[in-house]
Amino acid sequence: MEFKDIAAVSGKPGLYKVLKPSRSGVILESLDDKKSKLVVGAAQRVSLLSEISIYTLTEEGAAPLKDILHKIENEFEGDTGLEGADNDEYKAFLKHVLPEYDEERVYASDIKKLLNWYHILRKEQPELLQPQPEEGKEKSDEDKKEEKGE
Structure with a gap:
């Protein structure tokens, strides 16, 4: 998936x-x-x-949701520590993960939804949060050996 x-x-x-x-x-x-x-x-x-993104102050104007979810997984591995947090803690969390996010256009409710989706994906589709090989890039012989368990 x-x-x-x-x-x-x-x-x-x-x-x-x-x-x-x-x-x-x-x-x-x-x-x-x-x-x-x-x-x-x-x-x-x-x-x-795949079509959802978060507003940023960068030249592109937005960061893809997929990239943000991968950053959260790489850094927190499921333990975001935000159960029962207030709005300022949610904003600080996203500022840590995505420093250039647009604070005027991204609300605490959006961040809560992002984290809810992250936890759903982590439970139901954890393979989506794992780093994927870059498209168009051939696997090296070492990568192929690791997959085979050699």
Whole structure:
């Protein structure tokens, strides 16, 4: 599974696996223990994780969600220590992970949602948070040997 296969639905908590398009919209399956299915029509806003980014003050203007989630995983490995935190602690956390984020356009509720998604992915799809080999880059003989356990 990839970030383009996971969606967030406006007004609904959690994340959803994109199963397939239907006549009236798209069929989604929740990424939790219930695995409930949901048909989302055109009236509801569905965002693929691969298309979501966070506003920054850089020239690009935004940082992809995928990159931020990988940074969080590399540094914190699941232990963000923000259970019961206040808004200032959430903002300080994101400032640590993404120093150039736009504090005027990114709200504490956005950071809470980011962390909620991170924990869902870490539990249900941990392989998404692992560093991926760069596209177009051939694996070295050493990498191939490591995969085979030699």
